[in-house]
Amino acid sequence: MQTLSYSSQPPSPNTPSTPHQQSRNSIRLLSGILAVNILLLGSALVCGAAFSKVKVLSDEEIHIYLTILLILTTAWMIFYMVHTASRTQAVLYKDSHAGPIWLRGGLVLFGMASLIMDVFKTGYSTGKLNCESPVKVTFPLVQLVFVVVQTYFLWVHSKDCVQKQSNITGCGLMLTLATNLMLWMSAVTDESLHQTREEASKPNGSFDHLRDGSISGCECTHGACEIFEKGFYYLYPFNIEYSLFASAMTYVMWKNIGREIDDCSPHKISFRTKGVVFGVIVGLLVVIAGLGVFVVYEVEVTGDASKERVLIMYYTFCIVGLSLMSLASLAGSVIYRFDKRTVVSTKNPTRSLDVALLLGAALGQFLISYFSIVAIVAEKATRTVSMLNLTCSCLIILQLCLQNLFIIEGLHKQPYHAEPPVVSVVFINEGTSRSNPYSPSLKNDNDEPSPVENSLERSSHSHDFSSTTHSSSSRMSWKRRALKEISGFLLLCNVIFWIIPAFGARPQFENGLEEWVYGFSMWVAIVNIGLPFGIFYRMHSVASLFEVYLTS
């Protein structure tokens, strides 16, 4: 209702920037309040159902709530797509930085896994239809439609900077964001409760009050139930990741509402691997070793006898890999100290959002690591596995901090290989060139000083500068080469540190110490919240490192 009273005055393109800014702010305010209300109501439902002992609330209420949200969001997305398709003027600007290919690719990948999960869930729920609520069958079917529509929507429209009807769009995007976060919250809770129940069903489990819970009373009518259940619980992490990806993309779209972008074309930078050997080879060695460790881990971790040995192997690999990565990041940061390239000064909301997502996603790993450290130190554990786990957790924190600093600094540097902008090139002497912080001196890019240096005069209109370089020069300076080696190496290492948790390795639960200190259900919740962010972080840093590699 409030939104309608606001939308009666759509921002006309002729008004100056003040009312425009004001209208953007009021859209943000209203849609933000909407999202907060949806999320808090949802949190109350989820908490009530998950932690309440008296079972006043059941899964049914949450599923009804989620189904309503999914239907509303799907309807809005279809409305938006039809609306923008029918009017050519609907989207005037596109943000070329938003929705990069890795994000969209990841969305499709995890979206497909979510679809399979929904099919499995539907199959499982139909088998229990005689004793459970029909909502449990409706929900995965609606979610299936939602995933298809949303993946298509974000694939096509994630770069849109909406100008018209931005009130409705703002609220619609916030609805989408809230729905995705609700799906994430409910999936994390489901997964955690499921794991706690599984732990309880073990012979030595101490969760007797959970064993005679909601499951035992209801028998499945067809034989495939158990396979379906195993399947969809295996696919849960992918669905959690899907929600995070969709949330990130929706948030970027929402931030881009009403934004008018001047520079639509990204710098075209060619991808060349020539001359970069050492970093890639070491990186590939780490990847191969990691794959070997992963396979051995997955095969042998189930046996009680071999568990300790496998964990020692796993932690040793992590320690070696993380140490190398930390050293590489540190070296990269040191090289940046001597790197005289100008810093991109243009205000770029997508870039700052990128950095914020990188830093925010790292919190997930931080959370798990700090809880591990405190548990091991408090317990004064002296087993080899615990000491290795402690070292590994400390190294993760160090590595993430150093890598974040390296990536963020790299992203803000002007690319070496930019196309020369069309501005007047003047010849000035070396002294002037150095004293002017805006004129990138070529002296730093090459080993020998060139007798005449090209420098760009600062144009008063364009703040977006690019260094010129001898594009034809066959040799790179040692600094550029080192930066390329480092970013290539880090990229490959991040790939393997993404693969291992993404495909199911959970040493956090095999270790046994933390769950003893914090209690199983709390530790499960921490890992289930932290790990998906950690996986997201690795993917995001791979993409960012690729960009750093290209611009170095």
Next chain:
Amino acid sequence: MQTLSYSSQPPSPNTPSTPHQQSRNSIRLLSGILAVNILLLGSALVCGAAFSKVKVLSDEEIHIYLTILLILTTAWMIFYMVHTASRTQAVLYKDSHAGPIWLRGGLVLFGMASLIMDVFKTGYSTGKLNCESPVKVTFPLVQLVFVVVQTYFLWVHSKDCVQKQSNITGCGLMLTLATNLMLWMSAVTDESLHQTREEASKPNGSFDHLRDGSISGCECTHGACEIFEKGFYYLYPFNIEYSLFASAMTYVMWKNIGREIDDCSPHKISFRTKGVVFGVIVGLLVVIAGLGVFVVYEVEVTGDASKERVLIMYYTFCIVGLSLMSLASLAGSVIYRFDKRTVVSTKNPTRSLDVALLLGAALGQFLISYFSIVAIVAEKATRTVSMLNLTCSCLIILQLCLQNLFIIEGLHKQPYHAEPPVVSVVFINEGTSRSNPYSPSLKNDNDEPSPVENSLERSSHSHDFSSTTHSSSSRMSWKRRALKEISGFLLLCNVIFWIIPAFGARPQFENGLEEWVYGFSMWVAIVNIGLPFGIFYRMHSVASLFEVYLTS
């Protein structure tokens, strides 16, 4: 270590804005990472001690950690004060919007309560020194010094925009913020556990596992122990509030690092109550009624027989008060639709921060209300008290949304009573005056159109516009008068809705329904997290409404 490598290149004042901006960003990044690490380590300690069943971690570790943080923060604050006192050039700019008097006043008020709490805590702990760790005596003493130093520090320096040595200052401020948030977290946990234990010691309590906890083994050596314990638990909420206030002020200081402010003088607006009668009278009636309800509540709520009656009275008062406030806010927002005053377009970080704090603090009340609503609806409770509680919770959400919209819109409007800026005043005809969105037409300020209208030509340099008005005019327009009535009324209502929870009314626990649905410990945690934010919100909105009153 990372900070040192960064601080080797302090931002020199001669460099242009690009490196300046870059240095600001790198300071934010580094100090942010520092704060996140402190907070996550602290969270792990607090969670481990509070929720762990095996008691590997005890209060002692947290107290040692907090003591170290307090000593470091105190040392840094003293260093900062000595440093700025010794150099006249240390702080060149002051942000006049930062650290307003209500925030500093509240800080001193809650700081004094915290001091008394620390004295009580020390007294209590010395009595148990024979059987408990000496850390428990050291901690309140260190905290006492910290509170004194920090209150003085924030009182004197909260408006500083630090330019020099901003690396150390950034990290120091983030350390202060993290310490305050850690104190808040530990106080909320302590308070929640204490309440849970109290509930457990009741005859019908179901928390037997907590009864033989850490307390029973240790006897106090002097007689005043019980009084001290009662005293400091009564003062806990004030200490929680103190941490929130200090956090908010530190955060504003941190955001102001490196900021260069042009406009140092706030608009001088005189405070006049002339002509504003109706709103103030109704507001005062609500305040008096509220005080009456509060006194009766506090006296009679302990008796089982009178509890139901008292709660009905309390909820009825809330419903009436909140309905009136919602209607007033709605009317105010409607009046703004017809209000043609220009919007302040200058980018003002403190103002946006103000708005963010207002919206963020409202989340606390939202949280409690949504959990109440879900509990009552799920339980399908039909008791009068529950229905009243449901209505009240819904009204709180509605009222907060409407009031936030009203306040935020009001804060962004140009004041009516601004001093006329020194720009050329030209006479233009009415038509031009209306078509130019920057020239505020006086037609809207007065009931009769004046034959000649003064209008300000837009100056290209100053974006900060003010409407001129007949300062001597004896009558206000009906719109201004209505806005003043509304903001005056809302101000008084917010005062009473601040007093009731701030001085100890907790109907959330008397009601009994929510704690039954969510479990006592979870409900206690929700209320203890949400309520201090709610109290902070009411104080903040009183201050903001006062500003809206002045500028209307």
